[in-house]
Amino acid sequence: MAYSVKPGDRTAQAALRRIACSQIDRAIAEINAPELSRGEVVHRLRRRTKKLRALLRLVRPHFDRYAPESAGFRDMARLLSTSRDATVIRHTLERLLRAWDSRALPGDVARLRPLVSDGGHAETAENVGAALSTVRERLGAARERVTGWALDSEGLDALADGLTKSYRRARKAMAAAEAKPVAGRLHEWRKRVKDHGFHRRLLRRALPHKLHAGLAQLDELAELLGDLHDLAMLRERVYAAGDAPPRAARTRLVAAIDRRERALTARSFDVGARLFHRKPKAMAHGVRRRLAAMRHGEPDAQA
Template sequence: MAYSVKPRDRTAQAALRRIACSQIDRALAEIDDPGLRRDEVVHRLRRRTKKLRALLRLVRPHFDHYVPENAAFRDMARLLSSSRDATVMRHTLDGLLRAWASKALPGDAARLRPLVGEDRGAATAAEVEGALATVGERLRAARGRVAGWTLDAEGLDALADGLEKSYRRARKALAAAEAKPAAGRLHEWRKRVKDHGFHRRLLARALPRGLRAGRVQLDLLGDLLGELHDLAMLRERMGAAADAPPRAARTRLLAAIDRKERDLTARSFDAGAQLFKRKPRMMARRVRRRLAAM
């Protein structure tokens, strides 16, 4: 478990440096791996940057350089977003077309697929290679900075502060989404859920049994909210298309999106109610004690 705090880390600072170096080294190896398709490399690198940013958020209460370092990894991910977004849109539309095949009319697929075709903002192969080269350079620069990262707290128990904060933010984002389940609020909740899920992975060895069991449910909740985000992106793409498909096909697609969104939203709220029912301070107190004993 390279993406996890270990007893041999001794201090929070040592854990931060070791895990960051491990993730950066793996990302650089993936860029140079000739056996990986470029779209798979993009997918893996975007996930690496999310894991690195989650690691930084875990130590944020004690890390003075959080803001510039977080921005550096965020900007790396943005360089790769257009290629990944185009792939996601195609998969989302194909999944919808399969799910509502009985309600679609002959020709609907042909009318709708140009919305997410290769020419709709997808990066060219040369652009992807250029972005990967730039990201590689920035990762190597970040790798050099890691040795200078310092925290204002030593003990591993200090990491419970970041865990409590991510849990509190996820609970707050859930309440906001329940009050008004708009796409923006659901996406914000998704980000907070993902962060907290990564934090539970990072502190897996110190989690009580109930929190360890919840890691799988958190991953599933993140997947549900990810599907909701993909549907919202597809809806936005359809509205922004200059040569939108005929109104009838558009109406049928919107109806399919609406049905799917209602189902995913209800399932997400049910899962969230179970996963975030504990009080943040009580949850963190137990983890803090176990970290101090590692």
């Protein structure tokens, strides 16, 4: 459990440094791994940067270097976003077409694929390689800075502040999305859900049973909201293609996107209602107590 606070950490600062170093070391190793394809490396690196930024958000109330360090990892992910987005849109289209009525305009469907799955954003191997080289260099510099990261609170129970904040933000984002379920609000909710999911994993050793059991539901919700985001990207690509796709095929594709979005949105709110019904302070109370016990090696931390 490298991405998790452990009793041996003793302080929040020790946990922050150990976990950050582990994630950065793994990211550099993945860039250098000859057995991984470029696409797999990009996918893993983007997830590493998300985990690192979530780690920083967990300690944000006590870390004065939060803003520049988080921005640094965000910028690394952006260097790799074009290649990743093109792959996501292509896969989203293929999944949607597999679920589509097989009798619907097969010729027009075939002509849609190249128009929306690339959109003029294809990355050459040289471009991806240059981006990975830059990311490797920046990760190395970040690794050196980690040893100097300092928090203004020592106790592990201080980490409950970040958990409470991510839970509160996820609840607020869900309420905003329910009031107006548009792509931008649903995507914001997704980001907040993923943050809170990472935070629960970071603190998994201190989670009461109910919160630990909710990890699978958080994964499900993040996947549902991720699929909604992918569909929104696909719709944007269809519109960006203008009049190039046949009108009938374009209309059918957008209608299929709309139907799938309605189903995913309804399911997302059902899952979210079960996950975020408690008040933030009530949710974090048991975690705070268990983190304090973990620091002192008390058995309650593992209960």
